Amino acid sequence: MNSTTAGTTAIKQVDVLVVGSGAAAFTAAITARKQGLEVLMVEKDAVYGGTSCFSGGVMWIPGNRHSASLGPDSLKQARTYIAQEAGEYFDAERVDAFLANGPEMIDFLERETELECYPFSYPDYHPSYPGHATVRSIGTKDYEAWRLGKYRKLLRQGLTQTNFMGLAVGSNVEMKQLMSAGRSLKGLAFVLRKFGGVFRDVLRYGKPDPVTRGRALIARLSRSAFDCGIELWLNAPAKELVFVDGRVEGAEVQTQQGRVRVMARKGVVLASGGFPHDAARTAKVYPHKAAGREHRSLANPSNTGDGARLAESAGGWVDTAVQQPSAWMPISVIPYYQGPKSLWPHIVDRQKPGFIAVTSEGKRFFDEAAPYHDFVPAMVKACEHLPQTFCYLICDHRAIRRYGLGFVKPAPVPNGQHVRSGYILRGETLSDLAQQAGIDAAQFERTVARFNEHAHKGVDPEFGRGGNIYDHSQGDPDHKPNPNIAPLDVGPFYALKLVPGDIGNFAGIRTDGNARVVAQDGAPIPGLYAAGNDALSFVSGGYAGAGGTLGPGMTLGYIAGKHLAAAETTAQPVQSMKKGSHG
Numbered sequence: 001m002n003s004t005t006a007g008t009t010a011i012k013q014v015d016v017l018v019v020g021s022g023a024a025a026f027t028a029a030i031t032a033r034k035q036g037l038e039v040l041m042v043e044k045d046a047v048y049g050g051t052s053c054f055s056g057g058v059m060w061i062p063g064n065r066h067s068a069s070l071g072p073d074s075l076k077q078a079r080t081y082i083a084q085e086a087g088e089y090f091d092a093e094r095v096d097a098f099l100a101n102g103p104e105m106i107d108f109l110e111r112e113t114e115l116e117c118y119p120f121s122y123p124d125y126h127p128s129y130p131g132h133a134t135v136r137s138i139g140t141k142d143y144e145a146w147r148l149g150k151y152r153k154l155l156r157q158g159l160t161q162t163n164f165m166g167l168a169v170g171s172n173v174e175m176k177q178l179m180s181a182g183r184s185l186k187g188l189a190f191v192l193r194k195f196g197g198v199f200r201d202v203l204r205y206g207k208p209d210p211v212t213r214g215r216a217l218i219a220r221l222s223r224s225a226f227d228c229g230i231e232l233w234l235n236a237p238a239k240e241l242v243f244v245d246g247r248v249e250g251a252e253v254q255t256q257q258g259r260v261r262v263m264a265r266k267g268v269v270l271a272s273g274g275f276p277h278d279a280a281r282t283a284k285v286y287p288h289k290a291a292g293r294e295h296r297s298l299a300n301p302s303n304t305g306d307g308a309r310l311a312e313s314a315g316g317w318v319d320t321a322v323q324q325p326s327a328w329m330p331i332s333v334i335p336y337y338q339g340p341k342s343l344w345p346h347i348v349d350r351q352k353p354g355f356i357a358v359t360s361e362g363k364r365f366f367d368e369a370a371p372y373h374d375f376v377p378a379m380v381k382a383c384e385h386l387p388q389t390f391c392y393l394i395c396d397h398r399a400i401r402r403y404g405l406g407f408v409k410p411a412p413v414p415n416g417q418h419v420r421s422g423y424i425l426r427g428e429t430l431s432d433l434a435q436q437a438g439i440d441a442a443q444f445e446r447t448v449a450r451f452n453e454h455a456h457k458g459v460d461p462e463f464g465r466g467g468n469i470y471d472h473s474q475g476d477p478d479h480k481p482n483p484n485i486a487p488l489d490v491g492p493f494y495a496l497k498l499v500p501g502d503i504g505n506f507a508g509i510r511t512d513g514n515a516r517v518v519a520q521d522g523a524p525i526p527g528l529y530a531a532g533n534d535a536l537s538f539v540s541g542g543y544a545g546a547g548g549t550l551g552p553g554m555t556l557g558y559i560a561g562k563h564l565a566a567a568e569t570t571a572q573p574v575q576s577m578k579k580g581s582h583g
């Protein structure tokens with residue numbers, strides 16, 4: 001561990017201390033390291049990668065170099081779009097910093113690290129906003145587990161419940177190929193190729209170890225970080241900051257060998273993944289939690305708001321003046337598992353033909369094919385006058401067999417066990433299903449009848465389902481006349497309970513355009529930076545498009561790394577350092 005001891009506390013000196021080991025942390029660490037700084041990363045858990053390993057590994061970066069191959073875009077257009085997303089919370093300094101640095105960050109990482117991205121056409125989440133485009137999201141190419149060598153076992157697992165027989169699908173494009181496996185040769189070839197990878201893993205490691213999506217992002221960044229000499233301590237939470245004359249110059253880190261005071265000559269970057277599992281803060285900041293309603297988070301359980309508390313201890317603050325405090329996700333709870341593995345993110349099923357969502361009153365409330373971030377607030381609002389906040393995702397037999405329903409796989413995989421476990425409800429008739437679910441049956445039948453009446457024509461006059469290119473991109477392109485709409489008329493019928501959830505927070509530590517944590521008066525706190533979900537989102541709580549948390553969060557890490565490299569080095573002798581002299 002290369003530390004010297006002074007009294008009972010060991011001391012380690014570096015240029016930069018990075019708290020956390022997700023995508024934002026690695027980006028900050030690599031950027032600083034590549035400019036010659038000595039960098040230490042500390043991670044609270046026994047494995048590294050945080051929520052980033054659970055993610056799709058997609059980054060929203062307007063103006064990235066891959067976009068041009070897909071179609072026209074400009075940073076000016078992107079700025080116009082972000083202004084709509086952020087509304088009254090639009091912060092020009094930070095948005096301009098994001099737009100200027102995002103493409104540069106991708107160039108830097110693809111040039112200097114193992115990161116390899118690929119473009120794919122994906123509509124931004126709000127096609128009606130001026131400046132909307134379909135070219136700003138980029139994915140991470142799959143990686144091979146063996147390339148990580150001794151670090152392979154330390155890389156956090158992804159959300160394995162979203163794998164199927166060890167097979168992890170890397171993108172929406174791949175998902176479409178997977179779903180077409182029974183119908184097209186191309187789809188079948190894709191599945192066979194993927195299973196080839198699973199088979200190789202089983203031979204090598206005794207089990208599948210897919211390094212795709214967010215795991216591939218972290219695997220690629222970490223491989224390069226370790227190769228260029230960045231040290232990472234696991235089981236090492238940062239506990240408190242160290243101050244010298246009002247400047248942050250390190251942190252106390254709890255290790256298995258005891259407390260270590262890490263002195264950081266240039267500064268400290270907080271990238272501990274935000275506060276999705278800080279029960280007290282989320283109960284204040286998430287309106288439905290404040291009202292005592294159910295909420296689940298798919299984020300890494302150790303993301304308990306340590307970064308926010310550390311920033312506050314230095315005079316920083318958590319800015320909650322945002323469009324939405326969190327990146328919302330409708331979630332169902334899988335009864336067989338515990339922890340993050342028990343939660344299913346409803347990203348791809350709601351939008352398919354043959355699905356609708358209703359409240360316990362049996363009424364629809366929203367365009368079910370809309371982005372997850374918009375679906376949850378609509379559910380919360382629709383349930384305001386009801387005792388609990390949840391809805392049922394409903395589909396008919398044809399839809400469940402073709403597309404699956406949450407954790408339930410499409411045909412030919414049998415679904416009886418999920419009915420027996422109570423994960424889904426099955427009714428021979430709509431009325432039977434309503435009774436099992438405790439839904440107002442008469443109203444439910446009227447709702448489905450009204451939806452079906454228009455569904456035959458492929459329209460949804462009530463909520464506009466399937467009425468824009470975002471919805472269409474999530475539907476079934478082979479289904480006509482509308483990729484998102486089919487009547488629910490082939491029994492039996494199914495219902496799955498969805499509750500409000502999140503995949504990470506948007507409210508966060510207030511920073512300036514240089515990723516420096518600022519005090520209430522806007523003055524930067526010397527030596528302290530924040531990135532990723534620890535920091536206030538660039539888009540101020542709007543969800544711009546696929547990759548709208550990783551792209552901006554990593555860009556903040558990049559900006560922090562660059563600024564640290566240019567920052568003055570403190571030359572405080574170790575003996576003279578004292579804590580608590582800030583303020």
Ligand SMILES: Cc1cc2nc3c(=O)[nH]c(=O)nc-3n(C[C@H](O)[C@H](O)[C@H](O)COP(=O)(O)OP(=O)(O)OC[C@H]3O[C@@H](n4cnc5c(N)ncnc54)[C@H](O)[C@@H]3O)c2cc1C
Pocket residue numbers: 019020021022023024025042043044045048049050051052053054055056057058059060159214236237238239271272273274298299300302303304306307345503504531532533534546547548549550551553
């Ligand atoms: C299913 C799912 C899919 C998603 N897909 C996407 C996607 O494709 N694109 C996208 O943009 N976003 C996506 N997201 C959201 C995205 O994963 C997160 O917003 C992002 O990973 C947050 O990154 P981060 O670097 O801020 O934090 P994290 O990746 O969570 O890393 C933070 C790390 O800090 C550690 N830590 C906490 N406290 C301390 C401490 N005191 N000391 C040291 N370490 C500490 C944590 O243990 C954790 O390892 C998805 C999320 C989920 C759940």
